[in-house]
Amino acid sequence: SQQGEEDPQALSIQEGENATMNCSYKTSINNLQWYRQNSGRGLVHLILIRSNEREKHSGRLRVTLDTSKKSSSLLITASRAADTASYFCATEDDKIIFGKGTRLHILP
Amino acid sequence: GAGVSQSPRYKVAKRGQDVALRCDPISGHVSLFWYQQALGQGPEFLTYFQNEAQLDKSGLPSDRFFAERPEGSVSTLKIQRTQQEDSAVYLCASSLAHLDTEAFFGQGTRLTVV
Numbered sequence: 044s045q046q047g048e049e050d051p052q053a054l055s056i057q058e059g060e061n062a063t064m065n066c067s068y069k070t071s072i073n074n075l076q077w078y079r080q081n082s083g084r085g086l087v088h089l090i091l092i093r094s095n096e097r098e099k100h101s102g103r104l105r106v107t108l109d110t111s112k113k114s115s116s117l118l119i120t121a122s123r124a125a126d127t128a129s130y131f132c133a134t135e136d137d138k139i140i141f142g143k144g145t146r147l148h149i150l151p
Numbered sequence: 152g153a154g155v156s157q158s159p160r161y162k163v164a165k166r167g168q169d170v171a172l173r174c175d176p177i178s179g180h181v182s183l184f185w186y187q188q189a190l191g192q193g194p195e196f197l198t199y200f201q202n203e204a205q206l207d208k209s210g211l212p213s214d215r216f217f218a219e220r221p222e223g224s225v226s227t228l229k230i231q232r233t234q235q236e237d238s239a240v241y242l243c244a245s246s247l248a249h250l251d252t253e254a255f256f257g258q259g260t261r262l263t264v265v
């Protein structure tokens with residue numbers, strides 16, 4: 044089963060631009076996490092935001108959470124070629140459930 | 152170990168064959184998760200353990216799938232009588248605590264059933 048739904052499914056932007064990905068989910072959560080997956084490799088944890096938090100920053104990443112709308116967004120500022128990857132939101136109540144992901148492609 | 156280790160990295164099985172996939176979590180991690188990821192899709196939850204207890208196996212697709220973690224450390228995912236639809240990457244993850252901590256993923260086992 045998949046709880047989160049990322050939007051858009053795919054995104055191509057020029058290097059240096061900002062990339063925004065959105066995630067909507069259905070049920071109550073303890074926290075929401077974002078992960079990155081490079082082609083053919085395992086998932087890497089990016090950031091965790093708890094249900095009582097509204098915004099969190101980590102380096103070039105900014106995550107927001109709106110529990111009333113059951114949605115989250117991930118902003119990557121000043122994108123780089125190395126940011127090309129798939130990005131997944133994952134919600135946690137008692138287990139971690141992933142969405143289908145956004146495939147981000149940074150154009151040189 | 153330094154990270155979550157999965158073996159084998161690649162497995163080709165003939166339809167009907169039984170397979171066993173191994174996961175070595177990070178030492179001391181309480182929670183262990185198994186996911187199935189089809190090409191171009193997100194990881195689908197299969198099952199999870201807290202120490203040796205299997206707390207949720209609602210994602211296992213059929214009774215051909217079985218997972219165990221007998222000593223609360225290494226886990227094995229077994230698939231009996233493999234079918235072509237079982238072809239996927241099987242990901243294992245571990246986390247230090249039950250909730251509110253990041254999960255660390257292994258590189259996965261790519262299973263191809265022919």
